[in-house]
Amino acid sequence: MSVLIVIPARFASTRYPGKPLVNLTGSSGQARSLIERSWRAAIAVSGADRVVVATDDERIRDACDGFGAEVVMTSETCANGTERCAEAHAALGGGFEIVVNLQGDAPLTPHWFVEGLVSGLQNAPEAEIATPVLRCDGAALNGLLADRKAGRVGGTTAVFDRDHHAMYFSKEVVPFTASHYAEADPTPVFHHVGVYAYRPDALAAYPGWPVGPLEQLEGLEQLRFMENGRKVLCVEVEARGRQFWELNNPEDVPKIEAMMVEMGLE
Numbered sequence: 001m002s003v004l005i006v007i008p009a010r011f012a013s014t015r016y017p018g019k020p021l022v023n024l025t026g027s028s029g030q031a032r033s034l035i036e037r038s039w040r041a042a043i044a045v046s047g048a049d050r051v052v053v054a055t056d057d058e059r060i061r062d063a064c065d066g067f068g069a070e071v072v073m074t075s076e077t078c079a080n081g082t083e084r085c086a087e088a089h090a091a092l093g094g095g096f097e098i099v100v101n102l103q104g105d106a107p108l109t110p111h112w113f114v115e116g117l118v119s120g121l122q123n124a125p126e127a128e129i130a131t132p133v134l135r136c137d138g139a140a141l142n143g144l145l146a147d148r149k150a151g152r153v154g155g156t157t158a159v160f161d162r163d164h165h166a167m168y169f170s171k172e173v174v175p176f177t178a179s180h181y182a183e184a185d186p187t188p189v190f191h192h193v194g195v196y197a198y199r200p201d202a203l204a205a206y207p208g209w210p211v212g213p214l215e216q217l218e219g220l221e222q223l224r225f226m227e228n229g230r231k232v233l234c235v236e237v238e239a240r241g242r243q244f245w246e247l248n249n250p251e252d253v254p255k256i257e258a259m260m261v262e263m264g265l266e
Contacts, residue, residue, distance in 0.1 A: 002049050003118055004096040005042045006088045008081035009035050009104035011057040020060050020104050025257050028266040037107035039069045044111040054088035080221040083207045099203055101196040105247045113193055113237045120235035121197045127233035128202035129225050133158045133190040134237055138181030141189050144173050153248055156192040158234055166232040169220050194246055202230055
């Protein structure tokens with residue numbers, strides 16, 4: 001099946017303006033922008049037929065030109081990354097059987113997360129969108145809980161049924177557990193990884209649906225699919241020793257840089 005990877009990126013982030021152009025320094029000591037590191041993560045994915053950055057900002061376009069990424073200019077009216085992916089796919093003439101949204105704030109996304117996601121959607125004809133989830137160990141769960149205690153959004157969690165169809169996503173830590181876990185212990189909490197794979201019909205329909213109350217409350221774009229009765233498949237992926245974190249706040253920069261150094265990522 002033909003696969004398009006779109007990296008949506010906007011300069012005017014509410015929580016972190018200019019985020020795509022923030023530099024991150026890896027293990028080699030070389031600084032690269034967040035958008036370049038996200039693009040490098042995308043081109044490492046096996047089986048992708050095309051990779052584009054979708055943006056409405058000339059500063060991001062110029063930065064992408066500098067490191068060789070293909071750019072699709074989209075409108076300023078896109079409310080989120082999914083709407084930007086839909087517009088980019090249409091601007092390219094459509095025709096791809098799976099469109100992947102690799103969000104531009106997740107530079108640590110391993111290629112096997114995306115490859116597993118595409119495979120999961122291919123093998124689940126009832127699903128119209130798929131997204132990866134990663135079981136938290138005690139250290140990851142404690143990090144999420146610490147962020148919430150400090151009033152920060154440190155990540156999104158997911159709950160799903162026995163067939164791995166999503167039941168809910170939240171910026172709170174769900175499900176609640178009163179247990180305490182050692183750093184290496186598996187927990188019942190799943191961290192939602194900010195990547196999506198869409199079938200083109202569902203993606204094209206998405207911008208025409210109104211924002212529902214859950215999406216508005218949580219600020220999570222994938223909830224619009226669920227509020228419109230579309231099945232979202234949660235594909236469990238394995239870390240394989242890799243750490244994962246999204247850049248949501250300025251405080252995340254040193255955290256991600258430390259992870260990159262520890263994992264030897266240049």
